[in-house]
Amino acid sequence: MKILLVGSGGREHALGVGLQADPACTELHVAPGNPGIAQFAKCHPLVITDNQAILELAQQLHIDLVVVGPEVPLVNGVADLLRAAGIAVFGPSKAAAQLEGSKNFAKEVMRDAGVPTAHSFTCTTQHEIEIALDAFDAPYVVKDDGLAAGKGVVVTNDRQEALEHALACKRVVIEEYLDGPEVSLFGISDGTTIVPMQPAQDFKRALDGDQGPNTGGMGAYSPLPWAPSDIIEDTYKQVLAPMIAEMAARGTPFVGLLYAGLALTDHGTRVIEFNARFGDPETQVLIPLLKTPLATLLYKAATKNLNGTTLEWKEDSAVTVVLAAEGYPATPKSGGAITGFSSIDNVQIYHAGTSATEQGVVASGGRVVTVTGIGEDLTEARNRAYRAISQIRLAGSFYRTDIALNASVAEKGN
Ligand code: AMP
Ligand code: GLY
Numbered sequence: 001m002k003i004l005l006v007g008s009g010g011r012e013h014a015l016g017v018g019l020q021a022d023p024a025c026t027e028l029h030v031a032p033g034n035p036g037i038a039q040f041a042k043c044h045p046l047v048i049t050d051n052q053a054i055l056e057l058a059q060q061l062h063i064d065l066v067v068v069g070p071e072v073p074l075v076n077g078v079a080d081l082l083r084a085a086g087i088a089v090f091g092p093s094k095a096a097a098q099l100e101g102s103k104n105f106a107k108e109v110m111r112d113a114g115v116p117t118a119h120s121f122t123c124t125t126q127h128e129i130e131i132a133l134d135a136f137d138a139p140y141v142v143k144d145d146g147l148a149a150g151k152g153v154v155v156t157n158d159r160q161e162a163l164e165h166a167l168a169c170k171r172v173v174i175e176e177y178l179d180g181p182e183v184s185l186f187g188i189s190d191g192t193t194i195v196p197m198q199p200a201q202d203f204k205r206a207l208d209g210d211q212g213p214n215t216g217g218m219g220a221y222s223p224l225p226w227a228p229s230d231i232i233e234d235t236y237k238q239v240l241a242p243m244i245a246e247m248a249a250r251g252t253p254f255v256g257l258l259y260a261g262l263a264l265t266d267h268g269t270r271v272i273e274f275n276a277r278f279g280d281p282e283t284q285v286l287i288p289l290l291k292t293p294l295a296t297l298l299y300k301a302a303t304k305n306l307n308g309t310t311l312e313w314k315e316d317s318a319v320t321v322v323l324a325a326e327g328y329p330a331t332p333k334s335g336g337a338i339t340g341f342s343s344i345d346n347v348q349i350y351h352a353g354t355s356a357t358e359q360g361v362v363a364s365g366g367r368v369v370t371v372t373g374i375g376e377d378l379t380e381a382r383n384r385a386y387r388a389i390s391q392i393r394l395a396g397s398f399y400r401t402d403i404a405l406n407a408s409v410a411e412k413g414n
Helices: 010-021 051-060 071-075 078-084 103-113 126-135 159-168 231-249 283-289 294-302 378-389 405-413
Strands: 002-007 027-032 065-068 088-090 120-123 140-144 153-156 172-175 182-190 194-196 205-207 211-214 219-222 255-265 268-275 317-324 347-351 354-357 360-363 367-375
Touching: 002 010, 002 051, 010 027, 010 283, 010 294, 010 347, 010 367, 027 051, 051 078, 065 078, 065 294, 071 078, 078 088, 088 255, 088 294, 103 120, 103 172, 103 231, 103 268, 120 126, 126 159, 126 172, 140 159, 153 159, 159 172, 182 231, 182 294, 194 231, 219 283, 219 378, 231 255, 231 268, 255 294, 283 317, 283 347, 283 367, 317 378, 347 378, 367 378, 378 405
Parallel strands: 002 027, 002 065, 065 088
Antiparallel strands: 120 172, 140 153, 140 172, 182 194, 182 255, 205 211, 219 317, 255 268, 317 367, 347 367, 354 360
């Protein structure tokens, strides 16, 4: 099977490694890819917002399966275009990708499907915004309805800041604050059957101790030794299965990766958000742990053949740490030379925001590389990830030093 993977981040690097490892994958092409992916797959320059260019590339290469990494092409409808041309796609249609593209749409589907989430108001006027803010106490949670590249959500105790963010959005969802640990739990769906993956935890804030601004994610780990033993079953029943059934009933089946961002509150599981694609950097811990061949799995999902599939996982733990460029997330500095990539057993270095130049590999994005350590437990996995990342040199770069720290301490205490 010839596969075209769309995207260029750490998530795509990890997916590429997973796809390539499946003997069913005879050729792997990536558009546009990055210097890390170029070490093992053929990369094709392309602008990922150009649906037509993606279709033409897939046709020219006689691709059997397109796997779409990032949300923007999905929300732009690239999957519809490819499917109309008879090409199997792992990734939802434009209509189904609205679960990520519009917070209000996701709330409506959750309401109709009976999926537990925060109480919310969708507002378009200052009057409605003021009423909504008054309905909830601080901390205020204010979400831009549309895609905002990770900058759409403000959680603050400052009512004025909440109001200003809300007024800056065309349409805004204001919701109840959910207290409790956050978990990312993904389901792989063929439109009617959804197969849950094991949970991961992401670290959204830029700095240690969950300080600093929200980011795309600074690190992740899996599995979660502290999570309730029935978390997968419970999330499947309460969230994933009803969402897939509701989307199918609406005539817009969701084919692809349904990302459930959950808060485990004292009152039970609540959905914080959905994404319509693999999470970044959660994918960088899940793919190295997945034993089930990835290309075959995603092809089954793309061709409505998931019924009866269960996933097999390694017993190991994985921890990933993101090396971010100076100034990330507000104003990441690009162009700096990156050195110190070493080859360490049980460590995978995934390129994210890097470019190849005549002078070597340089930074070209906010999240520059993601380093995953694998080990028998979280402590061993962490130690490996941190040993490898500490050797990478990029002037001004930084990384969090507390990824999976609490979980590894708790695991040792058990
Ligand atoms: P999102 O872009 O929806 O993932 O939101 C970004 C982050 O904001 C989440 O990972 C949470 O940490 C936080 N957040 C979003 N919604 C809520 C909520 N209702 N209560 C508490 N925190 C939230
Ligand atoms: N790690 C969060 C995301 O992928 O949206």
